[in-house]
Amino acid sequence: MIPIRFSVLLAAAALAGCSHAPVGHPAFAARSGVERVETTRDGTSTATTIESYKADLAQRIYEVNSTQVYTTRPQALLRSIVVLRYTVDSGGNLVRSEIARSNRDRDTEATALATLRKSAPFPKPAPNLLRNGRIEMVESWLFNNDGRFQLRSLALAQMDE
Numbered sequence: 001m002i003p004i005r006f007s008v009l010l011a012a013a014a015l016a017g018c019s020h021a022p023v024g025h026p027a028f029a030a031r032s033g034v035e036r037v038e039t040t041r042d043g044t045s046t047a048t049t050i051e052s053y054k055a056d057l058a059q060r061i062y063e064v065n066s067t068q069v070y071t072t073r074p075q076a077l078l079r080s081i082v083v084l085r086y087t088v089d090s091g092g093n094l095v096r097s098e099i100a101r102s103n104r105d106r107d108t109e110a111t112a113l114a115t116l117r118k119s120a121p122f123p124k125p126a127p128n129l130l131r132n133g134r135i136e137m138v139e140s141w142l143f144n145n146d147g148r149f150q151l152r153s154l155a156l157a158q159m160d161e
Contacts (some may be wrong), residue, residue, distance in 0.1 A: 043092065045123035051153075053129055054137050057088070057122050058153040064119040068111065072146040073156045080108040080143040084116060087136045090127070094120035100138060111149065112141040 038046040047053035062069050083101035088094060097116055102109050116139075125135045140152035150156065 017082075022127045024094040039123045043124050045125060047126060049127070050129055050135065050137065053123075053125050053135065054139065055153050057119075057137070058151040060122050060137065060155065061115055061151060067116040068115060068148055070144050070150050074142055074150055074158045075144050076078075076159045078142055079145045079147075079159070080090075080141075082108050082141040082143070083138060084112055084141070084145055085136065085138050086116060087134050088120075088122055088125060090124060090133050091144040092120070092122040092124040094122070095134060105143075107140065107147065108143045111147065112142075115141075 027033075040046065045053055045056045047056050080103050082099065082105075084096040084097055085100040088092060096118060097113060099109055099113070129135050141149045142152060142155055143149045
């Protein structure tokens with residue numbers, strides 16, 4: 001016979017193993033490689049390269065749109081991939097965004113654009129990353145059949161077929 005205290009601990013452990021950690025949770029960060037965005041006092045990203053700044057922005061998009069982010073490995077055959085080209089100014093404001101490539105799935109295009117816009121303003125880019133006071137980037141939204149997404153900058157490896 002198993003003591004009641006031990007069986008309660010077993011049940012709690014089983015339930016904890018079934019839960020999905022929210023995007024900002026350390027367990028999600030460990031699983032996905034996502035780290036908290038570090039900024040200076042004035043809100044400037046500490047990223048020193050365009051790729052690391054792009055990852056900072058991807059993290060911001062994940063935090064703001066956490067219910068729309070797929071937190072485990074994406075399915076083998078994705079519903080849609082939407083590539084956006086966007087520009088951020090020296091203050092971290094979204095200046096421009098446009099669809100660079102898509103499979104013409106209007107719902108996922110709208111979601112990609114909306115999640116980007118909703119996430120602004122972003123951490124300010126470091127001055128050395130700016131060209132003419134702006135930084136232009138390209139990011140891919142990877143959509144599963146259920147409409148949730150991951151960004152290529154932070155995406156987990158896809159499942160096998």
